[in-house]
Amino acid sequence: MATPKITFEAKIREQTVRMYADVPLKNAAGAIMNVLTQISQKVNLFNNKFVLCFGWSFYYLVERTDENGNKFWLIETDDYTTNPLKNRTDNATVSLITQNMQRECVQVAKVKPEGCTCKDTILVLKDAIEAEEVYMHRKSPAKDGDSGWYFGLLDDPKEEERPLSDFQTVPSWQLTRIRMGAVRVLQMPVGTVAVFKGNDMTALVDGEDRPLRFTTEEERKHLGEKQRAEFEAEVNKAREAAAQKAAADKEPIQLHEVLPQPQKDSDQ
Known part of the structure; x- marks a missing residue:
């Protein structure tokens, strides 16, 4: 599977957190990062067990190491291109798109x-x-x-x-x-x-x-x-x-x- 083109990165509790996508979904990715930042004030996110249900999708924090040996935490999500009940992916594109679509629908309908x-x-x-x-x-x-x-x-x-x-x-x-x-x-x-x-x-x-x-x-x-x-x-x-x-x-x-x-x- 090809690596997604865009990386969203944030610092949460001095930990580097990244999310990947194929298209520029900065606001949607930022919303996820903001929620994680808020939750991190109360619970430990960085244990390879944390799961966030945000709207329609589930997000998982997984520890990774980059090519330079630096540790970071990757946000994985359910894989809608195969079967999200069984598989995860590091490409959050579909999850972020649906988040935007659903938010727009609710907000416009008031x-x-x-x-x-x-x-x-x-x-x-x-x-x-x-x-x-x-x-x-x-x-x-x-x-x-x-x-x-x-x-x-x-x-x-x-x-x-x-x-x-x-x-x-x-x-x-x-x-x-x-x-x-x-x-x-x-x-x-x-x-x-x-x-x-x-x-x-x-x-x-x-x-x-x-x-x-x-x-x-x-x-x-x-x-x-x-x-x-x-x-x-x-x-x-x-x-x-x-x-x-x-x-x-x-x-x-x-x-x-x-x-x-x-x-x-x-x-x-």
């Missing part, structure tokens, strides 16, 4: 975020995986580890009649494979409904069916040159990675790490 990690599950309609138009709806989680999110077809007259075999419960990280653009809504509160055409969100409403503000693709065209370039670099990097993975697999997107089938609510 709502209070409700947690969802990459390990929390979502209920997916299999027929919606490669559909152009889909929707996501968040209900109250049924149990610990359940995000409450449902991913289905936008127009599905047979939804109420579908057998349980038409659905799968999967970790939410698999949205990076299914629909990268949909990852942005995962921290939105219970009741939220989001509609997507491809990776573009076309509608967002709250639990009382009131429209919520979100940044459209058209609005992004009018961002400043620097902002637009940074945003496009981040999103394109994620989309290219997903496309390369799909091409390497040489087969349609498949869900894996499937958990036991839940009972389907009558109104899903």
Whole structure:
């Protein structure tokens, strides 16, 4: 695996801490460093056991030595290009991109975020995986580890009649494979409904069916040159990675790490 292009570095409790990424995500990386600095005032981070859950992702501090023999602490994160439930990576690009996307969605909508990690599950309609138009709806989680999110077809007259075999419960990280653009809504509160055409969100409403503000693709065209370039670099990097993975697999997107089938609510 190629070494990421950009290094973010900070001093925390006199220890050198580094994070790697492929694109300039300084603000997102800085947020992680700031949280670690605050936590370090109360607990010992530097023991090769510390784990930080920040938003959707998990971060791990691992001791390393550079080519000159100098010790430093590397921030690793879950590897979304393989399987984040099993593997880690020193490339934090995807974790930082999703952090930015989710923060923007919550802030623009002016709502209070409700947690969802990459390990929390979502209920997916299999027929919606490669559909152009889909929707996501968040209900109250049924149990610990359940995000409450449902991913289905936008127009599905047979939804109420579908057998349980038409659905799968999967970790939410698999949205990076299914629909990268949909990852942005995962921290939105219970009741939220989001509609997507491809990776573009076309509608967002709250639990009382009131429209919520979100940044459209058209609005992004009018961002400043620097902002637009940074945003496009981040999103394109994620989309290219997903496309390369799909091409390497040489087969349609498949869900894996499937958990036991839940009972389907009558109104899903």
